[in-house]
Amino acid sequence: MSTRFPSLSKVVPSVVRQSHGLQRFMLLLGFALVLMFVFVAIFAPWLAPYDFNADRSGGVVFGTQQPPSADHWFGTSVGGTDVLSRVIYGTRTAVEVIILAVLLSALVGVPLGLVSGYLGGWLDRVLVLVMDALYAFPSLLLAIVVSIVLSGGNSGAVGGIIAAAVSITVVFVPQYFRVIRNATLSVKSEPYVDAAKVVGVRTPRILRKHVFSNVSSSLPVIGTLNASEAILTLAGLGFLGFGIEPSAAAEWGYDLNKALPDASSGIWWTGVFPGLAIVLIVLGATLVGESLNDILNPLLRTRGADTSEADQAEIEHEFEELTGAPSVEVRSVAEPGDHVEKKVAALSLTDLAVTFRTDAGQVKAVNGISFDVAPGEVVAVVGESGSGKSVSSRAVLGLLPSTADVSGSARLGERELLGMSSGSLRPLRGDRVSMVFQEPATALNPVYTVGWQIVEGLQAHQKISKKAARARAVELLELVGMPDPAERVSYYPHQLSGGQKQRVVIAMAIACDPDVIIADEPTTALDVTVQAAILELLLSLRDRLGTAIVLITHNMGVVADMADRVVVMYRGEIVEQAPARQLFAAPAHPYTRALLDAVPHLGRENGPGLVDDNEIVLKVDDLVVEFAGRFGQPAFRAVDHVSLEVRKGEVLGLVGESGSGKSTVGRTTVGLQQPTSGTIHVSGNQVSGLSDRELRPLRSRFGFVFQDPASSLNPRMSIGQCIAEPLHVQTDMEQSQIDAKVASLLDSVELGGGYAERFPHELSGGQRQRVSLARALALDPDLLIADEPTSALDVSVQARVLELFTELQQRLQFACLFISHDLAVVDTLANRVAVMQHGKLVEIGPREQVLGRPQEDYTKRLIAAVPVPDPDEQARRRAERGRLLTDIS
């Protein structure tokens, strides 16, 4: 459960609490410097011994260029004034100008950036052009010209300061504009903004509540960084003689200019003191800005585990419910001695433990696990997020970040890998043990050809000429089934499809005939038909090369398809390991049993039937959606003449692979995307082709549940506010009524009323998706569109959310368009199923017909490619699929 910070923490700014060590030191040093200068600026008249322009005191002339003395600590200048007093008054000028300039540029730049980024269109283009031109221009030059324009004859102190501030503002407006516009663009595409649009929130409210509140976190950073640039620009203006009139205010840059000739004659005090003042104040502001950036920029933060505490807690909770045990009993059902020790293990882990040192303290990721892999064997390591399955495999190769402590033993044949220096481990990586990664798109370096990258791996281990290595690369690509390998060897990764990229990654993994391949979720990022081909490839490589494979996955179907033996992990420990058939037939540990129960099966006998008598709620007629092509390219047709309808109380499952256009159909239905042609009716009202204003009253008729629960809730709004938003926008209920409604909605998704106060980041993935569901149902819609609502969830969590969903749907009888790539999920809850491919509707019909007796080739292939969580059944399916796939090629 979430931790509440004690109220004491409110005294310390949160950035300071989030910082640590050196970062905190730099931040505090910066704050101290800035505060010191502000103090000096405020109390300048009391601190300075003389007036800034005074060259005498009590009738006694100071004298020019006098070295530092008791009367004049910093000496006197070429004009015979006291340097210390000028530095102190200069602080006042600088602080005034900076505050004014930063405020002015933020006031102009932020709204422009927000509006331009959010609205887009011609206004955006013109503004970007002008701002880019301003930005490209040497800033000092621009400031000079503006200051000449403004100060023509104006010499007062106030006028001069305003003129200087405005000159600097003109320079910095483009910076705010750019930063805010870019942030707006990225926030604009966040699902929570879409979610707000779906319920009919008006643009000003979206800008204020959803965009600005999330964009504004970057303001302190640019504000402080601009402050330091403002000081430098002001000093530059003064130095060149375009600053504030010298008689009106003391200014450091002007003093430095006057001191320049002194430098050659060894008079240092006239220049060094004002110069140091500039350096220190800029240093202070920059330190604050940089440290803020370091602390707030998630890209630069040291991370520990990938899952949040709430996710851990949720899985733990499920675990307890399923097993009745508060913690894991480490109990290998199949003791290592149990199965026959045929050969020497290729890779053998004993008591492997991994701990991360994070900002929040020590985090145990892996807690003493032991298992072996024999040559030619496929061992699947399964578990939900946070189980430590990936971490343990990376520990073997020494690929964890330096914040990880690894103990125990990992033996490769006779060699102990742990504790090896990275120098002696390097020759083994890729040669004896190699890895296949989850996301082929990021595992390949985008700036080198795939051939170059394969050759690099070969040359790291073998004395082989470039030419021979390249020939070998072509051979390897052919081996992994890359079409046209001789040509594709010189392709860059972005020129290949996802499946082809994963083939390249596998080619690299087998390049040196390794003893062990560690495949970390090798097919999770791929479509199901591509997954089938890649799994096939891995198996045939195992058969041919006798490689041991450690397959890390969360997909039970993949396990049934591939594994000889299965290791089930939960929170860093192994709860069960057994041969695959035994594990699926008779799981020994309650967690394994529950995990297997939670996996949806394709081919259920008693799924939902038809509801043909109810009235039609959603009617999509001949829908076409096209996206404009990039400059000089034809438009891309995402949806191609699709017609379908959904009745009251009916769930239509819309399935297809990535890029099939299924999500576009959903988004067009709720007006997030305009159709190119065709019509959409909801409850008899046409919703396509309407303006936002015309559509708004109709929006209460439909709800939308987004794929990623993490990003479809505005992180700055509480759960209660998120759920209440549709009510605020669409109804004129009193606040008390709204509160009551929110509480009852939370109740209906099985979250207590106490959740209303919490923020999305304090919730687990499953809880957040329940909140999304509650928000979508807030207005009692006739139609619910659910776009991959459970694909980001772990399997046991998914099972619970689907159960809840089905129950609510039965009770409230809304029509539902359920979009998913997972045929098994659709099979559990859809009355009818529609299959899409390349924007076209391939097949539509009752669930048991489409999924049980498909008519179209594509549907057949799609269904054949889904691995089912049953080894015997899967073996049979594989044989059949082999025929199907050969038929095609």
Next chain:
Amino acid sequence: MATAEVLAPLDPPDAGQPTRRRGGPNPLARYLLVRLALLVPMMWVLVTMVFVLMRVIGDPIQAALGGRLTADQIAERKAEAGLDRPILTQYWEYLSGLFRGDFGTTLTDNREVSDILVVNGAATLELAIWSLLVAFAVGIPLGRIAARYRDRVPDVLLRLFSILVYAAPVFFVGLLLKLAFAPFGWPSSGRASIATELTLQDVKPRTNIMFVDAILWGDPALIGDVLKHAMLPAIALGLLTGGVFLRLVRVNLLQTLRMDYVTAARARGVSERRVMNKHAFRNALVPVVTVMGMQVALLLGGAILTETTFEWKGLGYQLSEYLIKRDFLAVQGIVTLIALIVGAMSFLIDVIIAFVDPRVRF
């Protein structure tokens, strides 16, 4: 169909087409054409902005020569310069002049602005090259060291160094350098000693880049003299830019070092040095180069200050002279020139990016 060597079925025929662009001209050529096309409106906005600002400032003749000439004489001068005609006509003249390479003539000393480009522009170019060399020599290796020792002592010291370098205005660094070197009689102003400058007047062909001229003349003493003069300004301006490069290289290296393909390269057994040089560094260069392109403006802005500090007679020095004399026709010409240089540089950067990042080319 497939050979015996092929162990696995092909990807299903319809599974995700490779992202090859459909038809059309060579992608690289198209990319560059698009960039060039985008440059045109930006240049237009820039030069128009200059024109408008210069008209807002007021009557240039009055500003430059007012008080020294009678009202009649000023009116005559205005007619001569065409300033009494409608503003749109003047704007048209100005634009068409630019196309012919005619940037106008100064009011106070009747110089062709294009002549200023040849003489003073060469001086700025020389300073820019020297200081870029310093900036690269400082920024890139130190940035790599900082990234490599992230959050350890060298990183901390280098970050403080880069912030300090950034926090110190270039004219203050110049002043400190002058203070430090003046006692040794090190030259701290001008581009060369007077004797050298006089000698180099006669170099044929004359490039106005002192270093090249000195080499053409062939006297090592002159080359040494020119280098000595260039050293302090180059360090002052180079440190400023180098500090920015250092931070850029560090941050981008840190970000690429946590990419999957870096882990993947390590998992293939690629040596750490190679991972750093080939995988992390080259990828980190793409954003670094982009931002470096924007630094051109900073460099030019810094050059104005550096040139004033060291009396280096470049574009910036000349510009601030004319600004002080309120010779706005000269200012207009020079500022337009600078705008064109900025535009040309941003196009050059795009070309460089295309060579570093294949995703742009294919």
